[in-house]
Amino acid sequence: MxxxxxxxGGTSIGTIEKxxxxxxxxxxxxxxxxxxxxxxxxxxxxxxxxxxxxxxxDTDISGRELDVLVSTGEQITISLLTLSxxxxxxxxVSLTGSQAGIITDSSYNKARIKSINNSYIKKYLNDGNIVVxxxxxxxxxxxxxxxLGRGGxxxxxxxxxxxxxxxxxxxxxxxxxxxxxxxxxxPDAKKIDNxxxxxxxxxxxxGSKVLQPRAVEFAGKYDVGIRVLSSFEEGSGTxxxxxxxxxxxxxxxxxxxxxxxxAQLTIRGVPDQPGIASLILGPIAEHNIDVDMIVQNVGEDxxxxxxxxxxxxxxxxxxxxxxxxxxxxxxxxxxxxxKIVKISMVGVGMRTHAGIASKMFAVLADNKINISMIxxxxxxxxxxxxxxxxxxxxxxxxxxxxxxxxx
Ligand code: ADP
Ligand code: ASP
Ligand code: MG
Numbered sequence: 001m002x003x004x005x006x007x008x009g010g011t012s013i014g015t016i017e018k019x020x021x022x023x024x025x026x027x028x029x030x031x032x033x034x035x036x037x038x039x040x041x042x043x044x045x046x047x048x049x050x051x052x053x054x055x056x057x058d059t060d061i062s063g064r065e066l067d068v069l070v071s072t073g074e075q076i077t078i079s080l081l082t083l084s085x086x087x088x089x090x091x092x093v094s095l096t097g098s099q100a101g102i103i104t105d106s107s108y109n110k111a112r113i114k115s116i117n118n119s120y121i122k123k124y125l126n127d128g129n130i131v132v133x134x135x136x137x138x139x140x141x142x143x144x145x146x147x148l149g150r151g152g153x154x155x156x157x158x159x160x161x162x163x164x165x166x167x168x169x170x171x172x173x174x175x176x177x178x179x180x181x182x183x184x185x186x187p188d189a190k191k192i193d194n195x196x197x198x199x200x201x202x203x204x205x206x207g208s209k210v211l212q213p214r215a216v217e218f219a220g221k222y223d224v225g226i227r228v229l230s231s232f233e234e235g236s237g238t239x240x241x242x243x244x245x246x247x248x249x250x251x252x253x254x255x256x257x258x259x260x261x262x263a264q265l266t267i268r269g270v271p272d273q274p275g276i277a278s279l280i281l282g283p284i285a286e287h288n289i290d291v292d293m294i295v296q297n298v299g300e301d302x303x304x305x306x307x308x309x310x311x312x313x314x315x316x317x318x319x320x321x322x323x324x325x326x327x328x329x330x331x332x333x334x335x336x337x338x339k340i341v342k343i344s345m346v347g348v349g350m351r352t353h354a355g356i357a358s359k360m361f362a363v364l365a366d367n368k369i370n371i372s373m374i375x376x377x378x379x380x381x382x383x384x385x386x387x388x389x390x391x392x393x394x395x396x397x398x399x400x401x402x403x404x405x406x407x
Contacts, residue, residue, distance in 0.1 A: 002167040003125070004034045007135060007157035010044035011174040012231035013077050016084075022231065023084040025172070026130060030090065035125045037164065039135045039157040040081055042073025047136075047150070063108045067137075067147045071097070074134035074153070082132045092130040095120065097137035097145075102156065104138035104146045111146035112214075113138055113155065116163035133160060154215035162222040169219070169226045170237075171211065176230035177238035178203070178210055180403040181256040185394050188404035192254065193236070196243040199254045199346055202380050206344035207259030216240065243348070252349030252356065253401045256394055259342045262292060263315035264372065264384060265308055265322050269332025272304040279329060280306055283321045289314040293342070293375045293384065303332070307373060309384065312338055340372070341390045344382040345397060357381050363400040369393050 006026060013019050022038075030036050041047075050070045054061045078094035085092035101117030124131045135153025138146050148155050154171060161169035178200065179189040195203075197220035205213040210228060219226050220242065229237035270276055281291055294308045310318045315338045326334045350356050357374075360381055364371060369392065373384035385393060398404060 001033060001035050003037065003164045004029055004168055004170065005037045005039065005157055005161040005164065005166045006170045006172060007039040007153055008041065008081075008231060009153065009171075009173045010041045010046070012172050013040055013081065014044040016080070018231075019077070019080050019084050022172075023081060023088055025231070026081075026085065027088060027090055030130055034167070036130050037121060037125070037160060037166070038081065038130065038132045039153055039160060040074060040077040040132065041135050041153040042077055046073040046076070064144060067108050067111075067145050071134070071137040071145050071147055074136050078132045078134045085130055085132070090130055091128050092132060093124050094132045094134075095124070096134045097156070098139035098143075100131075100133045100160070102133075102138035102159070103141060104148070106140045106142075106144065106146065108144075108146055110149040111138060111140075113148070113159045113218075116159055118163040121160070121164065148214070149212065151209060151212035152214075154212040155218060158215045158218045158224060158226060161224050162218065166224070169224055171215075171226055171228045172231040173210065173228065174231065175210065175228075176233055176235045177228050178208070178240070178255070180254070181394055181398055182208065182210075182258070185258070185391055186398050188395070188398055190404060192238050194239050194241075195254055196348060197240055198243065199348055199379065200240045202344070202346040202377075203255050203257045206257035206346065206380065206382065207261070207342070208255070208257040211240075251347060252353050253345050253347035253403060255346055256397055256403070257344045257346060258390060258394060259344075260387060260390070261312045262309045262340060262342055262384075263312045263318070263336065263338035264340045265310065265315075265318055265337075266305060266335045267322055267326055267329075267331050267333070268305045268335070269301075269303040270306060270326075270329050272298045272302055276304060276329070277306070280322070280325055281308070283325055284308075284310065284318055287314070287317050287321055289318050289321075293373050293382065295373050309340070309342070309373070339387045340384050341387045341393075342382050342384050343390070343393050343397070344380050345401070346380045348379050350379050350381070359400065360397060363396055364393060367392060367396050369396075 082094040104111035135156040183189040201216040225241040
């Protein structure tokens with residue numbers, strides 16, 4: 001018997017009717033003669049609702065107690081799906097992250113899985129059960145509940161696939177695969193049949209929320225294939241796996257991702273001297289804020305301007321910290337903008353094809369889209385622009401790089 005891990009996201013289990021349809025899909029897989037482990041998210045909107053409740057008490061709430069709260073969303077869906085499977089005549093059991101042996105570090109709200117003791121899941125599988133595990137959550141060695149960051153059920157599913165040496169990790173969602181860009185932004189987006197973990201990691205890290213980046217990272221590290229499929233339609237979805245020269249068709253650009261969750265900060269007129277970057281970014285890091293893009297330039301007056309991006313949630317704290325640094329450094333000005341978007345083009349073909357960046361900038365310029373920051377890596381080019389440009393920028397780039405043509 002092979003083990004198949006299936007993960008169902010929030011919209012796929014958003015109502016009792018949908019949970020019943022998911023139960024039918026799980027049973028169909030079981031009837032093929034496979035052992036099935038199902039990982040579920042909370043019902044769509046539930047995690048946000050729980051976060052909003054916490055905010056009614058304190059807008060800045062985080063840490064241990066928040067995880068005790070938000071992990072409950074998944075506890076509801078594991079029991080409902082299990083009840084539905086039992087009602088349909090199958091042996092099934094629900095397990096919380098802790099009961100499933102998912103051990104994490106103690107970084108509440110964004111914990112990392114350290115290990116999975118697969119003996120609990122295996123015991124129930126050996127007894128003939130379909131095992132339903134709560135995604136997004138784990139437990140520390142000292143028994144405290146943790147959660148894995150938004151979208152974390154994807155990571156739970158991939159990690160469980162690794163721990164059980166599963167044949168396949170199937171991620172069921174509300175789209176029928178990974179597209180060249182978010183189909184909600186571009187009607188021309190095309191489904192991709194195969195994509196490398198390397199490219200998918202870059203796309204999801206740059207904002208394609210179809211998979212949590214850590215899930216892709218895990219899959220790459222342990223060489224597990226992930227298939228993204230629709231919960232509502234039949235189809236072969238998108239297979240994400242390590243690069244295989246013979247099988248994988250190589251596109252120069254695979255997709256366009258965007259991230260609306262960042263904000264941009266600039267400090268102008270700081271003395272251009274050694275150590276200045278660390279004087280500016282040190283206090284930001286002390287607040288545990290991740291800095292993404294950084295640009296520094298020096299004007300004719302010998303003074304430097306320094307611009308960087310941070311998660312939008314951290315904008316206020318970062319601005320406060322930068323204003324304090326500004327006083328100490330006698331800088332001329334601090335400017336913040338939280339209405340920006342980062343747009344990234346990703347493709348392994350960039351390694352071997354020159355001129356992608358210049359074409360990207362020319363296309364944006366032709367459409368009067370101003371760029372405030374640029375960063376590149378081997379297989380990615382990112383630009384920052386005003387949020388109002390998002391749709392037009394993605395669509396003109398999608399067309400210019402012929403992503404709307406058959407893949
Ligand atoms: P789930 O609740 O099933 O985890 P998510 O909302 O997290 O679902 O992820 C699915 C969504 O990801 C889609 O509805 C789509 O809008 C969005 N998305 C963003 N980028 C892409 C992409 N490149 N391909 C497919 N979907 C994408
Ligand atoms: N329920 C969690 C969230 O909304 C985890 C997930 O859906 O993967 O982020
Ligand atoms: Mg998701």
